[in-house]
Amino acid sequence: MTHDTILEFNVQPGGRLQGTARVPGDKSISHRSIMLGALAEGTTHVTGFLEGEDTLATLAAFQAMGVNITRPSAQTVIIQGVGLHGLHAPQGVLDLGNSGTSMRLLSGLLAGQGFTATLTGDKSLSRRPMRRVTDPLSQMGAVIASTETGTPPLVITGQNTLRGIHYTMPIASAQVKSCLLLAGLYASGETCVTEPAPTRDHTERMLTSFGYDVKREGNTVCVRGGGQLRAAPIDVPADISSAAFFMVGASIAADSDVTLQHVGMNPTRIGVLNILREMGADLTLLNERWVGGEPVADIRIRSSQLRGIRIPEDQVPLAIDEFPVLFIAAACATGETVLTGAEELRVKESDRIQVMADGLQTLGISATPTPDGIIIQGGQIGGGTVDSHGDHRIAMSFTIAALRANAPIRILDCANVATSFPNFVSLAQTLGIDLQG
Numbered sequence: 001m002t003h004d005t006i007l008e009f010n011v012q013p014g015g016r017l018q019g020t021a022r023v024p025g026d027k028s029i030s031h032r033s034i035m036l037g038a039l040a041e042g043t044t045h046v047t048g049f050l051e052g053e054d055t056l057a058t059l060a061a062f063q064a065m066g067v068n069i070t071r072p073s074a075q076t077v078i079i080q081g082v083g084l085h086g087l088h089a090p091q092g093v094l095d096l097g098n099s100g101t102s103m104r105l106l107s108g109l110l111a112g113q114g115f116t117a118t119l120t121g122d123k124s125l126s127r128r129p130m131r132r133v134t135d136p137l138s139q140m141g142a143v144i145a146s147t148e149t150g151t152p153p154l155v156i157t158g159q160n161t162l163r164g165i166h167y168t169m170p171i172a173s174a175q176v177k178s179c180l181l182l183a184g185l186y187a188s189g190e191t192c193v194t195e196p197a198p199t200r201d202h203t204e205r206m207l208t209s210f211g212y213d214v215k216r217e218g219n220t221v222c223v224r225g226g227g228q229l230r231a232a233p234i235d236v237p238a239d240i241s242s243a244a245f246f247m248v249g250a251s252i253a254a255d256s257d258v259t260l261q262h263v264g265m266n267p268t269r270i271g272v273l274n275i276l277r278e279m280g281a282d283l284t285l286l287n288e289r290w291v292g293g294e295p296v297a298d299i300r301i302r303s304s305q306l307r308g309i310r311i312p313e314d315q316v317p318l319a320i321d322e323f324p325v326l327f328i329a330a331a332c333a334t335g336e337t338v339l340t341g342a343e344e345l346r347v348k349e350s351d352r353i354q355v356m357a358d359g360l361q362t363l364g365i366s367a368t369p370t371p372d373g374i375i376i377q378g379g380q381i382g383g384g385t386v387d388s389h390g391d392h393r394i395a396m397s398f399t400i401a402a403l404r405a406n407a408p409i410r411i412l413d414c415a416n417v418a419t420s421f422p423n424f425v426s427l428a429q430t431l432g433i434d435l436q437g
């Protein structure tokens, strides 16, 4: 896999997408494979691992805590588990780069260790809210210091006296849920998390496949502390969040026909598919099968005329990372698309509502941000220079927009594409996008 870490994308307008490709491994599952593999008894073999900067930051953090992790070949990782109580204090700070998932999940896991660790990140991560995890962790007895505004760095003084709680989450967040379940492995009694709406459930699935008892009832999931994780092989499917760029690209560009292989089809992740179908996209699922506790399929996408819709709010958590590229789909659709209930987009790697609205307006599209969403009128995309603000998904989304633009698009600050999709540039070129760094 090549690692494209160029800063600026220059994309020529027009073109079509044709071919078959497998996008890199799922980021959420890759993070969790390292975490649970490290805490398990025995050796975990991971295939299809995402070699992106975010997941490699998680991998390096566990190496720094004394876990033997090797990468014998591309996308393959072998983790010698140390058991739930076998981590060691890291020498220095754990720098998690751009990765919110690493920081929030590690907070829970580190709250129950026998040592102190400091978690830092880049400029973007250093602005992201952490009280959503530090508040409930404190209720469990965790000792965590952050800045006055509740942002990183986090200094976590591990405790062996965590108490299970029943926490009702004010926001639908898989990171908060997963953080508390990981802390719950170390807590006395039962830790239960109730979510306001279903969010990705990879943590629960992987805990179960590692032999840990996870109870689910409605929107509540519970674990009891004091158990053991048993190593199990993990085959990471391709990331639907990365596939989404080419799902939209092939939908909006005339004469396109693309098949994306081995894509994860977990029901808590397929909001993008549901939303695109409602907009009139031509998507066919082929070869549907199960791989290591997760459903996967190949997705064939052909061009279609999309129409604007009011996006159902129940789809928002199921498509949370795909909205930047769905906004490009909306810009190419007939009529108006309205998104509500998505204020979480404002606290991702960038404020994805404002940054996308700014970029779309630069390209001549009517895009009106609202506190919890956006209103987009379909129209002709023009050329110009847009700033991704270092947000990988925004850089890739405007690359896709060029397929329907009438002049070149220049995209600034694109290096972070390597956090989730290290070979995006080469794959986009292969499928038919005229993209230069």
Ligand SMILES: O=C(O)C1=C[C@@H](OP(=O)(O)O)[C@@H](O)[C@H](O)C1
Residues within 6 Å of the ligand: 027, 028, 029, 101, 172, 173, 174, 175, 176, 178, 200, 320, 321, 344
């Ligand atoms: O648990 C995870 O792996 C993730 C959960 C989501 O974040 P939130 O829990 O903040 O919604 C998502 O945006 C992120 O990319 C990955």
Ligand SMILES: C=C(OP(=O)(O)O)C(=O)O
Residues within 6 Å of the ligand: 054, 098, 099, 100, 101, 102, 321, 348, 349, 393, 420
């Ligand atoms: C929000 C994202 O990731 P994280 O929260 O892990 O930084 C993302 O990848 O879109």
